[in-house]
Amino acid sequence: MELPAQALGAETIRSRESDVSQSCQIHSANKGDADLIPLLRAALPDGAIRRIVIKPNWVIHETDPDFPIRALVTSPTLIEATIDICIQKYEALESLLVADVPIQSCDWQLLREQAGIDRLESKYKSRSRPRIEFRDLRAQRVRVLNGYLTPDTSSEDVGDPAGYSDVTLDQQSFLDPICEAATSFRVADYSPEETQSSHHKGYHRYRISRSLLECELFINMPKMKTHQKAGMTGALKNLVGMNANKAFLVHFKAGSPGSGGDEFPPDVEWPIVLQARVHQWARGKSKLLFRVLQKSWRAFRRLYGIEVKATREGLGKRFLISGGSWYGNDSIWRMIYDLNKIVLYAKPDGGALAEVPQRHYLTIVDGLVAGEGNGPLQPLPVETGIVGISENPFVLDFCLARLMGLDFRKIPQLSHHAEFGRDSWGDFDPETIKVQWNGQELRGVGSLPVLHRFLPPAGWRGHVELEFNDHAD
Numbered sequence: 001m002e003l004p005a006q007a008l009g010a011e012t013i014r015s016r017e018s019d020v021s022q023s024c025q026i027h028s029a030n031k032g033d034a035d036l037i038p039l040l041r042a043a044l045p046d047g048a049i050r051r052i053v054i055k056p057n058w059v060i061h062e063t064d065p066d067f068p069i070r071a072l073v074t075s076p077t078l079i080e081a082t083i084d085i086c087i088q089k090y091e092a093l094e095s096l097l098v099a100d101v102p103i104q105s106c107d108w109q110l111l112r113e114q115a116g117i118d119r120l121e122s123k124y125k126s127r128s129r130p131r132i133e134f135r136d137l138r139a140q141r142v143r144v145l146n147g148y149l150t151p152d153t154s155s156e157d158v159g160d161p162a163g164y165s166d167v168t169l170d171q172q173s174f175l176d177p178i179c180e181a182a183t184s185f186r187v188a189d190y191s192p193e194e195t196q197s198s199h200h201k202g203y204h205r206y207r208i209s210r211s212l213l214e215c216e217l218f219i220n221m222p223k224m225k226t227h228q229k230a231g232m233t234g235a236l237k238n239l240v241g242m243n244a245n246k247a248f249l250v251h252f253k254a255g256s257p258g259s260g261g262d263e264f265p266p267d268v269e270w271p272i273v274l275q276a277r278v279h280q281w282a283r284g285k286s287k288l289l290f291r292v293l294q295k296s297w298r299a300f301r302r303l304y305g306i307e308v309k310a311t312r313e314g315l316g317k318r319f320l321i322s323g324g325s326w327y328g329n330d331s332i333w334r335m336i337y338d339l340n341k342i343v344l345y346a347k348p349d350g351g352a353l354a355e356v357p358q359r360h361y362l363t364i365v366d367g368l369v370a371g372e373g374n375g376p377l378q379p380l381p382v383e384t385g386i387v388g389i390s391e392n393p394f395v396l397d398f399c400l401a402r403l404m405g406l407d408f409r410k411i412p413q414l415s416h417h418a419e420f421g422r423d424s425w426g427d428f429d430p431e432t433i434k435v436q437w438n439g440q441e442l443r444g445v446g447s448l449p450v451l452h453r454f455l456p457p458a459g460w461r462g463h464v465e466l467e468f469n470d471h472a473d
Contacts, residue, residue, distance in 0.1 A: 021425060023434040024390030024399055026448070029368055035439075036387060041085050043389045045217065045360040048092040053215040054082060057223040057238055057366075058100035058136075059376055061111040066311055069114040071371040071381035074221045076116030078366050078387065082219060083124070083132065093130040097211050099160075100241040101137045103377075104189065108136045108158070137209045139164065139244040162210040164244050165350025167342050172353060173204035174334035174419070175250055184254040184261055185331070188323045190247040198248045206342060207245040214348045220363040220393065224386075224400055225371035225379050228325040228457040229332050231411040231464055233376050234400045235363040235393030239339040250335045252324025265326045265459065271304045276322050310374030312455065319374075319458035326459030333412040337420060340393060344425075363390050365400065372404075372454040384451050394425050395433050402445045402466075405453035410464045 025043070027036050056074035079098060086096060098120070102111065112118045117134050124132040137160050141152040170176075175185075179201040187195050198205050212218065222238035229251060230237050243249055255261025256268055264273060275297055301308065307317040324332060344361060345353040367386035371379020384403070390396035394417050401408045408414040408430065420426025431444040442448065456464050 021392045022395060022428045022432070023436070024388060024392065024396045025436040026399060026403070026438070027387045027389070028438050029385045029387060037081065037085065039389060040082060040364065041089060043362060043364075043391075044085065044089055045362070047216075047360075049090045049216045049360070050092050050094045051215045052086055052090070052093065052096045052217045052219065053212050054079065054096065054098045054219045054221055055212070055238065055241060056098060056100055056221045057233075057241070057376075058102050058106075058111060058115060058117075059241070060103050060106045061108075062114050064309075064378075066309075066380075067371075067378045068381055070369045071225070071379040072223070072377075073111075073115045074223050074366045075368050076120055078364065078368065079116075079221060080120060080123070082221065082364060083120075086219075087130060090130075095131045095133070097133050097135065097215070099133075099135040099137045099209070099211070101209075101244055101246075102241075104138070104142050104246060106136075108141060135160070137211075137241075137244060139207070160209040160211050160244070162214065164207050165210050165213060166205045167208050167213075167346045167350045168352055169204045169206075169338055169341065170202055170352070172341065173199075174337040175199055175204055175331070176201065178253070178330070178334070185250045186254050186263065186324075187247055187249055187251045192254075194245075194247040195250060199250055204338065206243050206248050206338065208242055208342060208346060208350065209244060210348070210350075212242055212343075213346055213350060215359055217360040217362070218343055220343075220361070222363065222365050223371065223376075224365055224367035224384065224388075224404070225375035226373060226404070226406075226454055226457055226460075227375050228459060229323070229329055230336065230413055231327065231456070231460055232397070232401060232404065232406060232413075234365055234397040235390070236336050236340055236397050236413050239343055240336070242339060242343065250331050252329055252331050257328060262326075262329045262331055263324055264322055265328060268321070269304075271300065271306065272320060272322050275300070275320075310378040310380075310458065312373070312380065315373060315455065315458050315461070321459040325457065327410065327463045330412065333416060336413050337416075340420070340425070361391060361393075363388070363393050363396050365389075365396060367400070367403070370404070370452075370454075372452075372456075374457045380455065382452050382454065386451070392425050392428075394420070395428065398430050398433070398445050399435060399448055402448045403451045405450040405466050406456070406464050407466045408445065 062069040121134050136158050141158045185195050222234050225233050227233040252263045253261040254263050256264040305318050307314045308320045344357050347354050365388040367384045370382045370384045372382050373380040388396050398408050417426035435442040
């Protein structure tokens with residue numbers, strides 16, 4: 001298959017990236033949708049684009065009304081507007097796929113209803129050209145029954161019909177420098193052996209949907225939220241949903257810093273470590289044993305006053321902090337960087353990365369209703385009312401952090417930006433970037449206001465917030 005970079009012109013992609021790689025636009029929704037539509041249209045790259053993938057945040061269905069769907073997932077209204085603009089702009093468009101890889105416990109049918117996916121599918125299903133599809137790209141779907149994961153074979157609308165390809169980064173992976181700890185690489189609820197088989201010294205792989213790899217334009221549509229492991233989730237973190245096998249996504253290193261890990265903070269209490277170890281051990285045992293231990297853990301939690309529900313009141317209590325859910329996590333930002341390399345440089349058939357960009361890229365972030373607190377799964381809604389647009393995910397996330405009242409210097413996925421590579425997305429000075437704020441040109445992240453001082457996740461409180469002197473009103 002011909003590479004998109006060759007079909008579209010690699011020099012065109014490279015030139016467009018360098019021209020605007022240090023700028024972004026932030027638009028307040030209360031300024032009116034009429035102003036937003038031309039901004040979105042102008043931001044889309046020119047060319048005879050045939051295949052588009054839109055990657056929203058469809059992480060999970062609403063499981064608790066305290067953490068509503070409008071703060072969990074990308075707005076269907078914003079997705080719809082983006083689809084319509086793509087149809088209008090690209091006469092050669094053949095297919096447009098809107099897809100994500102939700103977490104393993106997501107109920108896809110319920111998510112379809114709650115997130116407006118059913119409505120969108122009904123609107124576009126009669127179209128033959130361009131063909132518009134909405135898919136769950138998990139390679140296998142499971143259901144949670146009595147707290148235990150079991151295969152879900154109730155429907156066939158799962159996975160990528162085009163299949164999946166392994167993309168290998170090897171020594172280019174940002175995880176490679178810490179591979180002396182490769183045997184401690186972990187993803188909660190997945191086999192450590194499978195994670196370690198995909199990540200060890202000199203070898204690192206990810207399993208990516210071929211439909212994503214074969215697209216000519218990738219539109220990243222994240223949700224503006226705090227994140228318990230990464231500090232915040234925006235453009236960079238949203239790409240975790242490209243990978244079909246979650247076991248390939250290193251989230252933390254087992255243990256606390258004293259033992260070379262970043263699973264727990266240094267002051268972790270023994271009941272939390274005990275629960276994590278028993279939980280990991282029980283996952284491979286019988287369902288009956290797992291249910292017994294689950295009830296025991298709930299009683300244990302009540303006895304020691306350990307809170308797991310992140311309401312504003314709950315976050316002020318003795319909250320469960322484990323699984324790398326704290327500011328000292330030195331693993332997850334590396335995995336995030338790997339995936340951002342992949343979205344730009346991975347070839348349509350996978351394998352090693354190319355030397356030149358393989359597809360156009362654009363981020364449209366949904367900050368209409370953002371999420372604070374213990375995101376991404378327990379977001380407390382914040383009516384920020386903004387939409388952000390950029391071809392550079394780093395620049396946009398720096399701006400989001402400022403708007404959220406978070407210090408980018410204390411968020412590893414942002415503070416390490418220069419390590420992403422010279423002449424790359426991460427090669428910029430945060431204080432010289434160009435920001436269009438409701439049509440007004442500003443210079444530097446510090447010129448933006450703080451819209452709301454977001455409540456950080458429990459493991460980040462007291463560490464990631466902007467100091468008072470940095471607060472711009």
